[in-house]
Amino acid sequence: MLLCKRKQEKGENMRITGAKRWFVVALCALMAGIMVYVPFLRYSYYDQMCxxxxxxxxxxxxxxxxxFIGDFGMAFGIVSMLGYPFGGIFADRFSEKWLLIAGGILMGVCSFWFGIVPGKTAVIIIHLLYGVGTSFLIWSAYLKLTRKMGNAREQGRMFSTSEFVRGIFGMLIGFAGVAFLGKAVLPSGELEPAALGVQWRNLMFISGGLFFLFALLVLLFIPARVTGAEERGDEPQEAFSLGNVIRVLKLPGTWMISALVFCCFSFTSAGNGYLGAYTVNVLGISETTASTFAIIRNYIIAAAMTFAIGFISDKIGSKAKTLGIYLAVASVLCAALIFTKSAFILCLVISFAFAIVYSGMRGIYFATLNEVGIPLSMTGIATGIISMLCYLPDVYFAKLAGTWLDAYGNKGYDAIWFWAIGCGILGIVTAVITYRYSRKLQRNQEQKEQ
Structure with missing residues (x-):
């Protein structure tokens, strides 16, 4: 099943067709899955990290x-924000294959380092390097290669399938992490620090090994040059230039998708980051149970919902409209978290319903590119710029939320949920504007074809 043939080694382009497309989508998703798991371990094991x-x-x-957890989260976010545009440039200038390999190796080395729990400065440096591996090397290459595997009608399914694979893989390694760290729990329910350190090392060493494994599989199975499903084999890729950057910046769709995904991702930052700690400190469940619930929310539910939303958006007929509906429901459920925290069962059920909605949105973040008129040849630059803007919560939110929690204790969670609701309201307005713009583009295209 090797996809790399001798002609790729000579620099010729290859169009991947049939079942091989889904193999490439799955392999890229596995690399992206471990990429987003390791820098965000606080989402699943916050109390264990404390x-x-x-x-x-x-x-x-x-x-x-x-x-401190907010500090290294912010360090990762700052580098990622600055790196996304460069990652987009790299994805347009260089082979996606070699960017994925370089990123996998870098993040694998950092994972082994993180496993020994070094000092404060070293932990910050590790997350700075995680940011380099994620934003400069892997992210835009992953998005561009995934987009290349399908035509315009298939984008929802391509990205939702990718998110489904990421979710299933995240579930498996997430539960492995719960099992490892759960070995450090004493009969009294408390964590034994020395045992926790040993199991943390095991988890991070396995994560580092997976980075190396996926980098090797990319080396063996992905061609050096891939032609997109809607590209002509002889069509030159748009080269990076200041003019092309300006062209992307002038596209209204770039700003609409940036704002829309920013609002959607704000729910992920709040939900993935703090629902687990909320259930421990406010609802009173144990750390191990909270981690188990976090894995269910962040990976099992996310896998199912990111897969489903591709088909749901096809039924609705618009990715932007779909995200607007999801944002409205997520805002209502987030408000319900605040007002039901004294009712344990009800609040717990609402937390899972909330996860069903906010995690599903991720499945079509970048399936919206075609809908707002961003050409395939500009995918790298566009995803770099959009990612820099829409993932801004990675820069400041962990630090902001950590400050709220240190200053106000459990009342800090209310501030987290109110912040998410505000983003939801802004996102609904943005989704309406984006949907109307996409309909206008569609009508213009239909008139040209007549």
């Missing part, structure tokens, strides 16, 4: 650990 950094090793004092 023990790791204060009791296993005195990395920071206990009264500032939330702020």
């Amino acid at each position: 023990v790791l950094f204060t009791q296993y090793k005195q990395v920071v004092p206990a009264d500032s650990v939330n702020g």
